[in-house]
Amino acid sequence: MNAPVRMVSETANPDTALIDDWHVIGFSKDVPSGKVVPATLLGEDLIMWRDAAGQVHVWKDLCIHRGARLSKGWIANDTVVCPYHGWRYDGSAKCVLVPAAPDQPPPLKARAFPHRIEERYGMVWASLGEPKHGVPVFPEWTDSSFRKFNTGPYLFKANGFRSVENFIDATHFPFVHGGLNGVEDAPDKVEDYKVFEDDNGISTSGIRVYQPYGDHRQVPVNATYIYRVFRPLVAYFSKAVEIADAGKRHLGSPEDRFCTFLTAQPVDEVNCIIRLCVAINFGSDLTEEDILRRQDKVFSQDKDIVETQRPERIPVDLRAEIHHRTDKFGLAYRRWLGALGLTYGIA
Ligand code: FES
Ligand SMILES: [Fe+2]
Structure with missing residues (x-):
């Protein structure tokens, strides 16, 4: 590569x-x-x-x-x-x-x-050193009701932390992924949610958004995301997808989940490579091509924006940039990186 x-x-x-x-x-x-x-x-x-x-x-x-x-x-x-x-x-x-x-x-x-x-x-x-933690556990990996797909690699000429922050941000959907994960003319109002911290990193309670083409079945869904950051460059979400179209709701199940485990390889401070493992427990007729096509599209849209962000390194001093109530999880991520005392890739 x-x-x-x-x-x-x-x-x-x-x-x-x-x-x-x-x-x-x-x-x-x-x-x-x-x-x-x-x-x-x-x-x-x-x-x-x-x-x-x-x-x-x-x-x-x-x-x-x-x-x-x-x-x-x-x-x-x-x-x-x-x-x-x-x-x-x-x-x-x-x-x-x-x-x-x-x-x-x-x-x-x-x-x-x-x-x-x-x-x-x-x-x-x-x-490169002596790991103090194991490789993070991808919960769905051992669950045989989920099919798994590796997607990527996506080369981001961007800082790994900024790229992870983009992945855990639900308020960019209507603009970066309009027509897929959100609606530009009718952006979702994001309700307040909770943020938790434990030995396994930081996580959120459910964040609900409407998505016109929220998964590979090409149906509109009400999606509820639970995000987690396991390690500074390893994150995850579990998305519950409920078909929004009443006439098609019977095609789904309340258990339908689309889960994504994301890793960012820090090539250096301002370049990273994103690789994913996606786990899906619905749509058994979906092919790997269907999955990859949508993933490739979503991540090329993210790449286009994240590569433009400046400063290139993520600021963890909260006086830099403006933080809104709706950036709660991104803010928690920056605080958490700051508390780890990181300097590499940090503005
Ligand atoms: S064998 Fe001589 S440099 Fe490697
Ligand atoms: Fe995105």
Whole structure:
């Protein structure tokens, strides 16, 4: 994938809280065996590769011999081959062959730089440090009544926190997603709702809006969103969808839910990659194409706006920008980021 191109000036060092966290850097399907896949996380260039046993490895994109990029290398005999002098590194990150001295054991210090990895929800999660939390739990993942779809990646030339804040904001629907998630000429009045905080992040009570094309069935719905932010760059909503058209209401069920788990990969302070896992327990006739078409449209509309926001880094000093009662959850998000003491990606 081509790197996003919003230019960063004078970048800060990533905070320990972000280093010691899990971040999605790819979909599992994008890391087939036999391929070296580049990625960038918090300004650090990485490679991903899958060994013959199916385990994914995430390493610094650097060969310790002369500093060449392993991302320009390839896989041979279940090892990563450096493109410069052909040194080979196995799944334990150890150099197992120096081709110019094939009869001698390679130096013990000749090792790649591995990071922690987990595969969950069809996504590759990596941490550059020592994670203090597990990978957040996507509640519907283990519920077999929900079909799951990975959507994205969406490259946002935008700050990851601003992108997450956009995802948890129900008042932009009529304007950014008019005709889909809201009606521009008749924007919903958003009633007050509650915000909660616990060990699992911050969340809301139900936020109800009307959506003319609120899900992939192309029917108008009354949607009730419950949002949650698990980690600074991992968020979620569960949306209860009730068909608004009385004549078609029998086609739905009170249990119908459309749930979305969103991750923002902080490429650097002002670029991120959005990846989602969507879980749906209705519309069994909907195809993956139907789902992707709508997701791609909604996220391209979000991208168009979020890429224009300035300052590029999110302000968490509440004196910056104007906050309205209806920004309650976004405000809680900024307070929560501020309380984590983050500085990277923060204005
Ligand atoms: S720089 Fe990698 S083998 Fe020499
Ligand atoms: Fe949006």
